[in-house]
Amino acid sequence: MVRLNxxxxxxxxxxxxxxxxxxxQARRLFGELEQEQERSHQLGVEYGQLQLEASTWAVHARxxxxxxxxxHMRVPEANRLQIVRPEEVxx
Amino acid sequence: MNFAASPVLELTLPVWxxxxxxxxxxxxxxxxxxRAIYLQGLNTDFLQAKGESRYSRVMEVxxxxxxxxxxNGEALAISTPVKSIWAIPGEAHPxxxxxxxxxxxxxxxxxxxxxRLADTGRDFVFVKRQISPETAERVAGxxxxxxxxSREYRRYYPSGEVMTHVLGFTGADDIGxxxxxxxxxERLAGKPGSRRVIKDRLGQTVEDVESIKAxxxxxxxxxxxxxxxxxxxxxxxxxxxxxxxxxxxxVVVLDVDTGELLALANFPTYNxxxxxxxxxxxxxxxxxxxxxxxxxxxKPFTVALALETGRVRPESVILTAPxxxxxxxxxxxxxxxxxxxxVAQVIQKSSNVGAAKIALALPAxxxxxxFRDVGFGSAPGLGFPGEATGKLRPYxxxxxxxxxxxxxxxxxxxxxxxxxxxxxxxxxxxxxxxLSLVRVDAPPIGRRVMAPKTAAAVRAMLEMxxxxxxxxxxxxIVGYRxxxxxxxxxKQENGAYAADKYVSSxxxxxxxxxxxxxxxxxxxxxxxxxxxxxxxxxxxxxxIMAGALRALDVAPDGPMQPIDLPPxxxxxxxxx
Numbered sequence: 293m294v295r296l297n298x299x300x301x302x303x304x305x306x307x308x309x310x311x312x313x314x315x316x317q318a319r320r321l322f323g324e325l326e327q328e329q330e331r332s333h334q335l336g337v338e339y340g341q342l343q344l345e346a347s348t349w350a351v352h353a354r355x356x357x358x359x360x361x362x363x364h365m366r367v368p369e370a371n372r373l374q375i376v377r378p379e380e381v382x383x
Numbered sequence: 384m385n386f387a388a389s390p391v392l393e394l395t396l397p398v399w400x401x402x403x404x405x406x407x408x409x410x411x412x413x414x415x416x417x418r419a420i421y422l423q424g425l426n427t428d429f430l431q432a433k434g435e436s437r438y439s440r441v442m443e444v445x446x447x448x449x450x451x452x453x454x455n456g457e458a459l460a461i462s463t464p465v466k467s468i469w470a471i472p473g474e475a476h477p478x479x480x481x482x483x484x485x486x487x488x489x490x491x492x493x494x495x496x497x498x499r500l501a502d503t504g505r506d507f508v509f510v511k512r513q514i515s516p517e518t519a520e521r522v523a524g525x526x527x528x529x530x531x532x533s534r535e536y537r538r539y540y541p542s543g544e545v546m547t548h549v550l551g552f553t554g555a556d557d558i559g560x561x562x563x564x565x566x567x568x569e570r571l572a573g574k575p576g577s578r579r580v581i582k583d584r585l586g587q588t589v590e591d592v593e594s595i596k597a598x599x600x601x602x603x604x605x606x607x608x609x610x611x612x613x614x615x616x617x618x619x620x621x622x623x624x625x626x627x628x629x630x631x632x633x634v635v636v637l638d639v640d641t642g643e644l645l646a647l648a649n650f651p652t653y654n655x656x657x658x659x660x661x662x663x664x665x666x667x668x669x670x671x672x673x674x675x676x677x678x679x680x681x682k683p684f685t686v687a688l689a690l691e692t693g694r695v696r697p698e699s700v701i702l703t704a705p706x707x708x709x710x711x712x713x714x715x716x717x718x719x720x721x722x723x724x725x726v727a728q729v730i731q732k733s734s735n736v737g738a739a740k741i742a743l744a745l746p747a748x749x750x751x752x753x754f755r756d757v758g759f760g761s762a763p764g765l766g767f768p769g770e771a772t773g774k775l776r777p778y779x780x781x782x783x784x785x786x787x788x789x790x791x792x793x794x795x796x797x798x799x800x801x802x803x804x805x806x807x808x809x810x811x812x813x814x815x816x817x818l819s820l821v822r823v824d825a826p827p828i829g830r831r832v833m834a835p836k837t838a839a840a841v842r843a844m845l846e847m848x849x850x851x852x853x854x855x856x857x858x859x860i861v862g863y864r865x866x867x868x869x870x871x872x873x874k875q876e877n878g879a880y881a882a883d884k885y886v887s888s889x890x891x892x893x894x895x896x897x898x899x900x901x902x903x904x905x906x907x908x909x910x911x912x913x914x915x916x917x918x919x920x921x922x923x924x925x926x927i928m929a930g931a932l933r934a935l936d937v938a939p940d941g942p943m944q945p946i947d948l949p950p951x952x953x954x955x956x957x958x959x
Contacts, residue, residue, distance in 0.1 A: 319589045326588050340450075340463050347458045347541030352614035367933075370861035370943050377938070 439592060440582050446573025448536060448557050449601030451550060451564075453610040454643075454822045460550055460564070462536040462557065466519030467512040472503045475529030485530075488522055489514065512555055513537045538564075540655045542610065545617045548668040549608060549647050549820075552655040562668065563606065563820065566766050573601040605822045607643030612636055615930040617648040620904070623923045624650045627909035633670035634923070635803040636931060637901040639892060641823050642807070642816035644765060645900070645931070647671070647800070671765065674773045674796040675886045675905065678872030679733045679854075679916070679957055681754075681792035683809065683841050686730055688753045689741045690837045697727045697840050703736045710784045715739050718956040730844040731853045733869060735791045735958040742790030743783065750786065751778035756832040757805035757815060759797050765818045773797040791958070792870060799888075803903035806890045809845065809866075810898035813838040842866050846895050849921075851949045854957045858891055858921035859946040860929045862939035866898075867891015867924065869916030871959045874908065884908050885959070889920035893928050894940040902928050915957055 359365040451460035477485060486493040489511045499508050519532055538553045551562020559565040576598030581590040616634040624632045636646035653665040689695045706720030717736045729737030760775030774796040788794045808815050814829030845866035849858040854869045870888035873880035888905045892898040904920040913919055
């Protein structure tokens with residue numbers, strides 16, 4: 293009888309210690325999860341800001357200005373255009 | 384020693400003393416029991432709540448407003464977090480130096496901040512809203528007590544003034560106030576949520592207890608708009624308004640196949656990112672909310688009806704000499720007098736007399752029905768706030784002169800969007816499709832309003848109107864066949880037509896062999912000498928149409944030759 297009680301006591305103590313460590317683990321992991329979620333939110337915000345920046349740089353008026361002024365690009369004149377139709381190529 | 388013989392035991396105490404003690408103990412236990420029942424049973428909720436409030440916190444979880452994208456996924460409106468600085472006036476007492484640095488950081492006059500903080504009658508006052516997170520951090524670095532920060536969202540529009548009338552804008556609380564932002568508020572708006580967590584002594588969250596309300600981000604919205612075509616339409620319109628010293632202008636580009644709105648531009652406009660100085664004229668989305676008397680652009684509908692009823696054929700001859708027509712005391716005039724014109728030439732040369740004669744042979748009721756069927760007099764159904772319906776009076780009240788003038792677009796008013804949509808009927812072989820602001824994936828179901836044969840006949844006439852003998856040779860595009868019609872109308876002022884104020888317009892579609900786009904251009908009060916739709920609006924149309932067809936990779940269907948223009952000053956003048 294005494295022996296059984298001792299075994300149960302040891303088991304109880306072990307369980308209690310396990311509970312404490314797992315609770316601690318859970319809290320620590322939760323903290324990490326929380327941090328990662330915050331980071332993901334931050335990255336989301338940054339993505340939005342970068343998208344904004346990309347859109348601002350890619351404004352069509354700006355692209356057109358650079359193409360015509362810096363790169364001297366222009367739409368070809370009609371008599372310098374040759375249209376190739378796929379059905380004609382196939383023949 | 385014999386304990387039993389102890390003299391102490393010999394003592395006999397009075398019985399009441401032990402009884403008394405017993406009662407005291409029983410009463411003590413009863414008291415404790417009662418207290419326990421009171422705390423555990425009756426008052427437990429209150430105590431539990433008090434206890435929880437020591438460690439559990441309810442945290443707000445923000446819900447982002449959805450983005451607005453163009454049809455190719457380019458971002459047109461994005462929300463990004465910013466900070467707002469607020470204060471409790473009674474508690475914020477910044478020092479002199481702190482105040483000066485705060486004013487410098489916030490770019491506000493020092494006196495203004497002092498004034499706000501002096502308003503002690505209130506518990507809460509915004510010092511400045513929507514500042515960048517970097518500035519907010521530096522403000523926090525000043526350590527001014529009684530000054531707090533809260534997170535808000537600010538909406539940015541990278542394209543600025545170019546598409547502001549389509550997108551609209553949101554107010555400081557992230558609620559749509561104009562345009563798409565208002566029309567799709569429900570869909571775009573995020574719903575903030577909250578959750579309960581356990582925090583430790585250091586303020587760190589250690590456990591998630593429950594989610595009270597899940598936060599919901601707003602949905603992204605993909606518009607039908609094409610940013611390239613929109614940008615092109617806006618820049619061409621802006622240039623045309625400046626060149627013609629016009630009061631205003633508008634452009635609408637529609638996809639013939641799907642009824643999608645590919646571009647909608649207005650001028651004057653404003654920058655939605657900086658709305659500090661806004662006038663009503665800049666805010667107006669003219670193409671949708673304003674109506675005007677369209678003028679000759681309505682002639683094709685009159686002719687279509689006459690063809691549909693079988694009264695005329697494209698080659699039927701109408702006598703237009705002597706270039707005037709008197710009905711009930713009023714006179715209709717042609718700018719360009721011809722002895723006679725075929726029905727097709729009435730459209731090509733834009734003859735008022737010809738159109739009026741055709742109209743007078745038609746019943747008023749069927750003319751009204753035709754106008755109603757192509758969408759005049761009812762909202763175009765784009766979903767924009769404040770869509771104009773235009774004015775289409777019931778046919779019973781028409782007098783003959785009114786029926787005649789309506790045939791060439793006077794005495795009736797339409798918005799530019801309605802006009803563009805009505806022309807899609809010719810482009811779609813007689814079908815009217817519902818318009819859409821958002822991208823559609825399945826082709827919509829149209830409603831037939833005229834026979835395909837009639838639409839094809841009118842298309843051929845509209846193609847004649849843009850050749851060198853028509854009113855709009857400047858609408859031609861290299862490599863594509865174009866069809867369209869000019870409109871030049873006197874503006875109404877105080878119930879009478881103003882002699883020197885015009886609305887010039889052009890509506891057309893291309894490629895004529897298989898129409899893909901409808902473009903409508905309207906220039907309000909051009910005042911640089913020219914006012915005909917063929918010289919003011921048609922070149923804008925040509926530029927936008929050419930660029931849009933190129934952007935969409937539409938195969939050319941016309942000759943690759945420079946366009947054929949009549950000599951300067953010999954163009955066919957339209958009747959006004």
